[in-house]
Amino acid sequence: MRKGLLLIFILMFSVVLAACGADENEKGSTESSESAEKNTSDSKWSEIQESGEIVVGTSGTLYPASYYPEGSDKLTGYDVEIMREVAKRLDLELSFEEYGVDGLLSAIKSGRIDMVINDMEVTENRKKEFAFSDPYKYSYSTMIVRESDLSGIETLEDLEGKKHGGGATTVFSKIASHFGAETKTYGNVANDVYLRDVANGRTDFIINDYYLQTLALKALPDIPVKLHPDLKFHPTESAIVMPKDASTLKKKIDETLNEMREDGTLTKISKEFFGGKDASKKPEADVKEIEGLDL
Template sequence: MKKLTAVLMVSAVALLAACGKSDDASDKQAAAEPATQTVVVGLDDNFPPMGFRDESNNIVGFDIDMAREATKRLGMQVEFKPIDWSGKEAELNGKRVDVLWNGLTITEERKKNIAFTKPYMANHQIIVVAANSPVQTKADLAGKIVGAQEGSSAVDAIKKEPDVADSLKELKTFGDNVTALMDLSTGRLNAVVVDEVVGRYLASKREGEYRVLEENFGTEDYGVGVRKDDTALLDKLNEALDGMKQDGTATKIAVKWFGADIIK
């Protein structure tokens, strides 16, 4: 009996050792296989056609399609997180989001706090007025109430022209452009300064209600905002965007949303 017991004990120890090695091997293999990185995209979800909610409350838009395609090429998952756009840089640098991708204008002021990918689209800051408005030029804005989105480059563009900015009765800011244009429709504003891609898209949805002035507040470029120390992600995004431009994928996405190739 003692011999049999000894044999059984040795067998049990060997079995446990084998299981331990197997578990160790599995753990090492799992550690060697990194989890798929999820890129959290910060956006204003009321900024059509760049990023907004459709009738089913899904987040859709031009920049949404661009971000999905870019992260897919990089083997990454993507999550879209609506944020207060006026606090976008704090959201990014506080690591609550990984990138800002929502019609983000590249400016020297913003470059002090965040890094940008190469430009992927050119944009203008246009002036939208009611169809029957007497306003024809920037000079006609003197004594008028003009709206713009808070924290947007539209505000910066207006302030860069002090002769115009100082002549305004009021520069009124809004949480989003949709609300600003609603105030224009009701007569509480005389004009709205807005990104061209957004303004023309929204104006097309209300044909005959708005008019875009020939003058504007200048040309600017859109880029993806990344934390300054996240150089690896920045390089990967630039690589993906370059590939999307070269193979025509970016153009297809642009035509889907704008009816034309506006990729830079």
């Protein structure tokens, strides 16, 4: 009887030990998984810290976000100067790599650059593949049309069958396609090429950001095009784009942008490049949401 009780006790003790061992193994597995996830999220930030430099993709042709002033070989713009201030506050060197709009996101995926800043809109589809900082710019979309007849466009539904000028992978081209327009694509060209094509009829309209289009028209007043007076649509947020798993880098960028927002630096830079307007805050305009647009 005593032997039987002893055997039962040994078996029970073995079960308890096995259960404890399973808990420890499960705990170790969880900790290992969390550690691997943390290492992945830290790797991009660690890589940047080790090199002492952030490599940022931008177009260099998007006035006033990223461009070269006439007669100058120094890149500047709202986005560019924000990035310079971010790098300065993080005590890092900064270098820019220039790509056409359609090549910027693929350059992140290939590892050629660490991030992108080029008035890049935050969308649900993009968030599946990339991480975004907190927004540094709020705006909405408008449309450049011919000055003489508004390119025959009164409503967004009138875009069907028209020709749109823009990059193939931009949100603006997706909006044009949503309403049945065909997009004529460009390489990394300056604003005047887009505007002249609308004026001479090669294209009918250009959808783009309100602030960017307003200033492009101001800089090129001799081209007979204008902003459509009645169409304001698709509220937008622009942010810095990073690799999907770079959570530590995102945290550092967000903290820095928040500091710049609170101390007035974002407002100051915005007013310098947007004619005294503060694009770092949400606009008060009545802007139409586009139903059924898959972004």
